[in-house]
Amino acid sequence: xxxxxxxxxxxxxxxxxxxxxxxxxxxxxxxxxxxxxxxxxxxxxxxxxxxxxxxxxxxxxxxxxxxxxxxxxxxxxxxxxxxxxxxxxxxxxxxxxxxxxxxxxxxxxxxxxxxxxxxxxxxxxxxxxxxxxxxxxxxxxxxxxxxxxxxxxxxxxxxxxxxxxxxxxxxxxxxxxxxxxxxxxxxxxxxxxxxxxxxxxxxxxxxxxxxxxxxxxxxxxxxxxxxxxxxxxxxxxxxxxxxxxxxxxxxxxxxxxxxxxxxxxxxxxxxxxxxxxxxxxxxxxxxxxxxxxxxxxxxxxxxxxxxxxxxxxxxxxxxxxxxxxxxxxxxxxxxxxxxxxxxxxxxxxxxxxxxxxxxxxxxxxxxxxxxxxxxxxxxxxxxxxxxxxxxxxxxxxxxxxxxxxxxxxxxxxxxxxxxxxxxxxxxxxxxxxxxxxxxxxxxxxxxxxxxxxxxxxxxxxxxxxxxxxxxxxxxxxxxxxxxxxxxxxxxxxxxxxxxxxxxxxxxxxxxxxxxxxxxxxxxxxxxxxxxxxxxxxxxxxxxxxxxxxxxxxxxxxxxxxxxxxxxxxxxxxxxxxxxxxxxxxxxxxxxxxxxxxxxxxxxxxxxxxxxxxxxxxxxxxxxxxxxxxxxxxxxxxxxxxxxxxxxxxxxxxxxxxxxxxxxxxxxxxxxxxxxxxxxxxxxxxxxxxxxxxxxxxxx
Amino acid sequence: xxxxxxxxxxxxxxxxxxxxxxxxxxxxxxxxxxxxxxxxxxxxxxxxxxxxxxxxxxxxxxxxxxxxxxxxxxxxxxxxxxxxxxxxxxxxxxxxxxxxxxxxxxxxxxxxxxxxxxxxxxxxxxxxxxxxxxxxxxxxxxxxxxxxxxxxxxxxxxxxxxxxxxxxxxxxxxxxxxxxxxxxxxxxxxx
Numbered sequence: 001x002x003x004x005x006x007x008x009x010x011x012x013x014x015x016x017x018x019x020x021x022x023x024x025x026x027x028x029x030x031x032x033x034x035x036x037x038x039x040x041x042x043x044x045x046x047x048x049x050x051x052x053x054x055x056x057x058x059x060x061x062x063x064x065x066x067x068x069x070x071x072x073x074x075x076x077x078x079x080x081x082x083x084x085x086x087x088x089x090x091x092x093x094x095x096x097x098x099x100x101x102x103x104x105x106x107x108x109x110x111x112x113x114x115x116x117x118x119x120x121x122x123x124x125x126x127x128x129x130x131x132x133x134x135x136x137x138x139x140x141x142x143x144x145x146x147x148x149x150x151x152x153x154x155x156x157x158x159x160x161x162x163x164x165x166x167x168x169x170x171x172x173x174x175x176x177x178x179x180x181x182x183x184x185x186x187x188x189x190x191x192x193x194x195x196x197x198x199x200x201x202x203x204x205x206x207x208x209x210x211x212x213x214x215x216x217x218x219x220x221x222x223x224x225x226x227x228x229x230x231x232x233x234x235x236x237x238x239x240x241x242x243x244x245x246x247x248x249x250x251x252x253x254x255x256x257x258x259x260x261x262x263x264x265x266x267x268x269x270x271x272x273x274x275x276x277x278x279x280x281x282x283x284x285x286x287x288x289x290x291x292x293x294x295x296x297x298x299x300x301x302x303x304x305x306x307x308x309x310x311x312x313x314x315x316x317x318x319x320x321x322x323x324x325x326x327x328x329x330x331x332x333x334x335x336x337x338x339x340x341x342x343x344x345x346x347x348x349x350x351x352x353x354x355x356x357x358x359x360x361x362x363x364x365x366x367x368x369x370x371x372x373x374x375x376x377x378x379x380x381x382x383x384x385x386x387x388x389x390x391x392x393x394x395x396x397x398x399x400x401x402x403x404x405x406x407x408x409x410x411x412x413x414x415x416x417x418x419x420x421x422x423x424x425x426x427x428x429x430x431x432x433x434x435x436x437x438x439x440x441x442x443x444x445x446x447x448x449x450x451x452x453x454x455x456x457x458x459x460x461x462x463x464x465x466x467x468x469x470x471x472x473x474x475x476x477x478x479x480x481x482x483x484x485x486x487x488x489x490x491x492x493x494x495x496x497x498x499x500x501x502x503x504x505x506x507x508x509x510x511x512x513x514x515x516x517x518x519x520x521x522x523x524x525x526x527x528x529x530x531x532x533x534x535x536x537x538x539x540x541x542x543x544x545x546x547x548x549x550x551x552x553x554x555x556x557x558x559x560x561x562x563x564x565x566x567x568x569x570x571x572x573x574x575x576x577x578x579x580x581x582x583x584x585x586x587x588x589x590x591x592x593x594x595x596x597x598x599x600x601x602x603x604x605x606x607x608x609x610x611x612x613x614x615x616x617x618x619x620x621x622x623x624x625x626x627x628x629x630x631x632x633x634x635x636x637x638x639x640x641x642x643x644x645x646x647x648x649x650x651x652x653x654x655x656x657x658x659x660x661x662x663x664x665x666x667x668x669x670x671x672x673x674x675x676x677x678x679x680x681x682x683x684x685x686x687x688x689x690x691x692x693x694x695x696x697x698x699x
Numbered sequence: 700x701x702x703x704x705x706x707x708x709x710x711x712x713x714x715x716x717x718x719x720x721x722x723x724x725x726x727x728x729x730x731x732x733x734x735x736x737x738x739x740x741x742x743x744x745x746x747x748x749x750x751x752x753x754x755x756x757x758x759x760x761x762x763x764x765x766x767x768x769x770x771x772x773x774x775x776x777x778x779x780x781x782x783x784x785x786x787x788x789x790x791x792x793x794x795x796x797x798x799x800x801x802x803x804x805x806x807x808x809x810x811x812x813x814x815x816x817x818x819x820x821x822x823x824x825x826x827x828x829x830x831x832x833x834x835x836x837x838x839x840x841x842x843x844x845x846x847x848x849x850x851x852x853x854x855x856x857x858x859x860x861x862x863x864x865x866x867x868x869x870x871x872x873x874x875x876x877x878x879x880x881x882x883x884x885x886x887x888x889x890x
Binding site for chain 1: 758762763766767768770771774775778779782785786789790792793794858859860861862
């Protein structure tokens with residue numbers, strides 16, 4: 001009677017036992033090492049396998065947490081307690097991993113026209129499947145709100161302009177909206193990922209943003225100004241450029257040359273708008289908070305506190321690394337402080353800006369020079385994991401003409417630096433100026449010298465340049481301002497020698513007259529001397545400002561960097577994409593790497609180097625940005641003509657009257673008014689946002 | 700040889716496990732929203748079903764029949780299939796990590812899949828020989844994959860259609876599955 005029951009129970013138990021045995025043996029035989037923390041972390045996850053976190057099940061999420069790809073708060077079901085428990089397993093501060101945040105990349109323009117009549121189901125997925133969608137713009141938002149329906153947290157809602165708006169306080173960064181969007185417009189990224197993004201070939205980029213060396217999202221901040229969201233505009237600029245007050249004043253704005261409105265009308269005054277919001281923040285008396293990623297234990301030494309160094313330090317700090325800036329001058333700013341005169345960039349403004357950057361928790365040590373007070377080796381010993389070289393281009397080129405070392409002869413950068421140091425009280429030595437001053441050269445340094453000399457009360461100030469006005473490399477606005485201020489220009493004149501008086505002081509300048517010949521390699525017509533045209537000019541002060549290069553003398557002072565590659569222009573050789581030098585832990589950008597160039601170029605380089613340093617410090621391969629655009633243009637985004645543009649006058653730059661400004665060092669260019677800024681922001685076509693044909697759409 | 704051909708056709712089309720026998724409906728609806736997932740699931744089912752069909756046939760004929768315990772078939776099969784999937788998962792993880800990564804989360808999902816269990820039971824009920832059981836298991840799995848992938852294709856198209864609100868998502872999927880099932884009934888006369 002009981003026998004069959006007994007047998008069946010025994011049979012099942014033995015099958016079970018065999019299965020168990022085989023499995024336990026298998027688990028030993030087929031053992032694959034797995035971080036024990038994965039199991040521990042998984043224990044604290046909800047076990048619902050809901051996929052709400054964006055990973056395929058709880059075990060995948062646990063793996064991501066242990067690999068540092070997901071924060072301890074990854075589970076959207078289990079809540080804070082599990083996050084704290086997981087943080088304990090991982091030995092980190094709960095919530096210290098950077099939160100993911102959804103952001104709608106489409107900041108909207110006016111709604112584009114419809115391609116065709118659509119009667120299908122109202123989802124973006126379906127709409128996108130039909131020839132990419134209904135709207136004329138192939139990039140923009142379709143506005144059917146798939147992301148809104150995908151969000152379980154009510155963090156996305158339809159904005160008044162027909163594109164979704166993300167409520168950052170509600171967003172948990174689950175990534176559902178990004179998956180739902182068929183056009184890759186709504187994206188879930190950490191702040192670090194956004195800070196490290198560089199222009200790529202398939203990005204939706206307006207021509208101005210393609211041109212800007214710092215790659216600022218120009219249409220976005222102009223739109224924010226238009227909406228009165230000045231703080232938002234400042235944040236947008238700061239994602240790419242920490243020196244907005246400086247750039248707003250001194251940038252020659254190459255972006256405006258590519259402005260699409262400029263094809264049919266005058267270009268939008270992009271830089272004045274930047275200056276307007278930058279000044280707005282400064283004058284509001286309150287600094288907008290700048291968020292930083294959680295601290296890492298990596299340390300970076302930034303050598304050189306100029307725009308490149310400041311930009312690199314700023315981005316590295318925001319990525320959570322510890323940064324120390326070292327500079328040979330007593331104060332921060334580099335060439336923007338010691339090269340750009342007070343009337344273009346007031347020291348007070350620059351100080352406010354650099355203070356804001358140091359406030360993020362960056363250390364600064366001034367008055368120390370590489371190769372003299374410290375070496376790369378000593379920095380490595382102090383525990384710096386990577387070194388950034390942004391030493392700038394401070395060495396004036398020599399004229400190689402007789403008599404250029406006489407009394408009363410200066411070089412451009414040397415003169416400007418000495419004067420600036422005295423003016424801001426760093427150095428007690430005043431620079432003695434003459435009555436009849438001549439500056440040789442046609443670049444911005446030469447213009448800065450003459451405009452400074454005018455303000456110092458020199459009777460007669462002239463520029464001697466061997467080509468014509470058209471070939472001058474200085475910014476046109478600067479040349480015009482110098483002309484207004486009474487500077488005399490001697491074009492087609494090549495200095496031969498400086499003649500001294502009996503005391504060894506410069507007395508005369510001898511030059512040869514030139515005429516323009518055939519174009520040379522740079523495409524400019526080469527000046528050819530006219531024989532027997534030697535002319536003498538009475539002077540008592542001579543400044544040669546014919547260009548400058550980096551001073552790389554420090555590499556010979558120590559063994560560790562003896563092999564650092566230097567180009568034949570004595571700039572530091574670095575990979576153009578990653579800015580890594582041939583010594584893997586050394587990175588270089590700014591004038592030291594490019595040769596004398598723009599502030600905004602150095603800022604862009606600093607950020608690019610920060611990306612590479614961040615990769616290097618995270619033990620990842622230091623690879624170039626995929627599909628990097630790097631100042632190249634997307635050909636199809638450059639138009640021959642633009643339809644439907646009604647010309648609207650560009651807001652002129654307010655200036656201090658000439659008679660007043662040549663007597664003092666007060667800022668010569670002024671900021672535009674709020675009314676003008678709003679008017680100017682309305683001239684922006686918001687290119688590559690939703691529609692190209694702004695004026696006709698608005699009508 | 701001809702018998703095997705008939706067996707294959709019969710298992711894939713005529714007695715399709717999803718559309719004619721209505722087994723394994725949960726993964727049929729759960730993993731058919733995207734083609735990518737459907738293909739992953741289909742591969743995993745082929746892999747597991749062949750293994751399970753062979754092992755359960757051996758368990759039944761060599762163990763249960765000999766001991767006169769055929770009435771324990773259901774519970775024994777469940778035990779064996781569950782252990783088998785676990786074992787295969789461990790084995791793949793160690794030996795063929797690429798395949799493991801490819802099948803991903805679908806392997807453990809099949810642990811309790813009624814299509815797998817159903818096919819094993821059918822093998823026994825129809826008194827197949829070992830070779831027949833092997834071929835039948837494989838064919839059932841191919842039939843499963845075929846139906847799943849077809850259905851995923853249809854569901855991706857349905858996204859573009861205007862579906863009345865009350866019928867959206869799973870409702871329309873059930874209706875569609877019914878229609879596809881009807882079309883499979885056309886194979887009935889073949890064997």
